[in-house]
Amino acid sequence: MDANATFIIFESPIFTDPIYGQTTMANILWFFVILIIAVIVAKIVSLNLTRFLKDRVRKNDLNLISKAAYWVIFAIGFLTALPYLEVDLSGILVAGGVVGIIIGFAAQSVVANLISGIFLIFEQPLKIGENVLIEDTHIIVEDIRIFSTIGKTFEGIYVRIPNEKIFTTTIINYVANTARRFEYDVEIRYQDDASRAIEIIKALIEEEPFCLKNPGPSIYVDELASDGVIIKTRMWAPSEVWWDIRTTMLWKIKSALEADGMEIPFPQRTIWINPEERDEFPSKILPDAQDSGENHKQTHICCKSAILPNNRESSHYSTTPYNGPDEQEK
Amino acid sequence: MYGRYEIPFEYSDETIALSITEDGDFFRYTRQISGGESVQKTLLTTGNAIVTINPIEPVNLPKPVTHYLEIEFPPVLIEPEGKKIVYLMFPIEIGVIVFGNRKMEAVDIFSFCPQKYSLYGPSGGGVITKYYASDIFSSPPESDRYCNGVLRLEIHNKTTEWANICRTVLDGYSMKIYYGPYVSMLAHMKILTPTTAETEFVRNPAASEFQKAVEVYHTLNIPSINRTFLMEWGY
Numbered sequence: 001m002d003a004n005a006t007f008i009i010f011e012s013p014i015f016t017d018p019i020y021g022q023t024t025m026a027n028i029l030w031f032f033v034i035l036i037i038a039v040i041v042a043k044i045v046s047l048n049l050t051r052f053l054k055d056r057v058r059k060n061d062l063n064l065i066s067k068a069a070y071w072v073i074f075a076i077g078f079l080t081a082l083p084y085l086e087v088d089l090s091g092i093l094v095a096g097g098v099v100g101i102i103i104g105f106a107a108q109s110v111v112a113n114l115i116s117g118i119f120l121i122f123e124q125p126l127k128i129g130e131n132v133l134i135e136d137t138h139i140i141v142e143d144i145r146i147f148s149t150i151g152k153t154f155e156g157i158y159v160r161i162p163n164e165k166i167f168t169t170t171i172i173n174y175v176a177n178t179a180r181r182f183e184y185d186v187e188i189r190y191q192d193d194a195s196r197a198i199e200i201i202k203a204l205i206e207e208e209p210f211c212l213k214n215p216g217p218s219i220y221v222d223e224l225a226s227d228g229v230i231i232k233t234r235m236w237a238p239s240e241v242w243w244d245i246r247t248t249m250l251w252k253i254k255s256a257l258e259a260d261g262m263e264i265p266f267p268q269r270t271i272w273i274n275p276e277e278r279d280e281f282p283s284k285i286l287p288d289a290q291d292s293g294e295n296h297k298q299t300h301i302c303c304k305s306a307i308l309p310n311n312r313e314s315s316h317y318s319t320t321p322y323n324g325p326d327e328q329e330k
Numbered sequence: 331m332y333g334r335y336e337i338p339f340e341y342s343d344e345t346i347a348l349s350i351t352e353d354g355d356f357f358r359y360t361r362q363i364s365g366g367e368s369v370q371k372t373l374l375t376t377g378n379a380i381v382t383i384n385p386i387e388p389v390n391l392p393k394p395v396t397h398y399l400e401i402e403f404p405p406v407l408i409e410p411e412g413k414k415i416v417y418l419m420f421p422i423e424i425g426v427i428v429f430g431n432r433k434m435e436a437v438d439i440f441s442f443c444p445q446k447y448s449l450y451g452p453s454g455g456g457v458i459t460k461y462y463a464s465d466i467f468s469s470p471p472e473s474d475r476y477c478n479g480v481l482r483l484e485i486h487n488k489t490t491e492w493a494n495i496c497r498t499v500l501d502g503y504s505m506k507i508y509y510g511p512y513v514s515m516l517a518h519m520k521i522l523t524p525t526t527a528e529t530e531f532v533r534n535p536a537a538s539e540f541q542k543a544v545e546v547y548h549t550l551n552i553p554s555i556n557r558t559f560l561m562e563w564g565y
Binding site: 176210212215236241 | 391392393395396444445446447448449450451453454455456457458461
């Protein structure tokens with residue numbers, strides 16, 4: 001059949017004569033052709049979407065997304081095809097627009113959560129099983145749904161966070177990177193050998209399988225503090241096991257240093273008692289609650305850090321005998 | 331120690347004692363390394379199970395966090411478009427694998443070699459690797475077949491510049507380990523650019539006397555497709 005014959009068929013009265021109103025058989029055919037094309041396109045899009053999101057979205061959400069995509073495309077095709085049936089879309093569009101505005105206002109947060117959920121699925125700032133801090137909430141992610149993300153706190157409490165909040169807030173993902181660093185401040189006494197302590201800590205880190213070889217540890221004297229020498233110890237571990245390593249290594253370091261004769265210093269102050277001043281300064285006479293006639297001596301104590309002024313005649317150091325609460329004010 | 335055993339069985343030498351003994355309706359697996367703690371497990375099987383003891387992919391101990399093996403060696407320079415075979419050592423992990431109803435399971439994995447892990451690449455995007463430092467040899471070195479294996483690495487510099495190489499990173503999912511007089515693996519390393527290289531294992535034994543070890547890490551077994559690892563953060 002050549003092109004002229006085809007043209008003649010479509011120009012024939014069967015196709016050109018109106019069936020009702022101005023609608024012809026050709027118009028009805030076009031309506032169905034557009035609908036069939038829309039169905040095929042919707043099927044292809046929804047199938048590919050399902051394949052693409054299969055490993056990223058849970059099954060229920062995946063069904064919802066693929067069906068939504070299917071019906072949106074079908075609806076576009078249907079609206080495109082409707083004018084061929086002499087249906088005036090302007091009334092529907094006006095009514096649809098008004099209804100859309102009302103629904104839009106009513107479902108603003110729902111739509112925002114939905115859109116945020118779709119963006120989260122593509123961006124993937126967090127994954128199921130990861131340990132994250134969202135605003136002030138520290139959770140292990142259990143599920144990422146289309147409207148919300150479900151997590152569990154370390155106390156085992158269920159947490160549901162709307163996706164809009166996750167999308168617009170700062171997320172700290174503790175395990176997104178392969179490895180992470182942690183550090184200790186190890187304090188030893190001034191009389192202990194810091195170089196030897198560093199050697200011991202280095203050897204311990206070398207022995208521990210999960211303290212990474214690269215990037216290597218960093219161990220150095222960081223501060224000469226009031227009570228001892230602070231050795232900064234930094235090391236890297238795989239994110240998957242870093243907490244186990246962090247909780248075990250500190251005690252291993254402490255035990256190894258103690259086994260080598262080193263000690264972790266306690267906060268301390270040296271109190272200096274000056275025996276010479278006892279004779280130089282007269283003792284205060286303190287009243288005795290039991291026996292006011294019998295007085296006691298008070299030992300004069302000086303702190304080493306508070307250096308005494310040379311001028312011993314300073315009024316601060318002059319003492320006046322005190323004869324009890326009954327003495328009249330001078 | 332390496333080989334196939336029908337249960338119950340017992341094996342012992344000066345360093346290790348392994349056994350699966352019948353205990354009523356159960357089978358008891360026991361491993362005792364001299365100077366170490368004893369490991370015991372209970373097997374529920376009809377007694378038709380077969381046990382294979384052989385070296386497995388050395389990426390499991392102390393616990394599996396990666397499937398990559400990184401071997402660091404003293405730096406070597408290879409000429410532009412040059413091809414050279416070098417030998418490296420790699421750590422061995424020994425697997426006690428039980429087969430029953432055509433399914434396998436590693437009952438126990440142990441090693442006589444110290445463990446260490448490392449990071450290849452940046453902390454965001456890089457990979458954790460089982461780390462081993464080896465010397466570089468021009469012929470297969472002497473090795474303890476229960477502690478170190480020998481990797482025959484063919485390095486092919488495809489660039490037009492000299493390449494300085496000091497590490498290779500290999501994917502455990504395509505590791506082909508063979509055991510015989512010593513434990514052996516064969517691999518290729520292609521230098522693609524000044525910062526990238528590609529590694530892949532060769533499915534052949536070093537010699538006909540070598541036996542193929544049972545793999546714990548499985549991939550789709552398509553003979554014509556080899557799994558490669560792209561070293562994109564330098565070599």
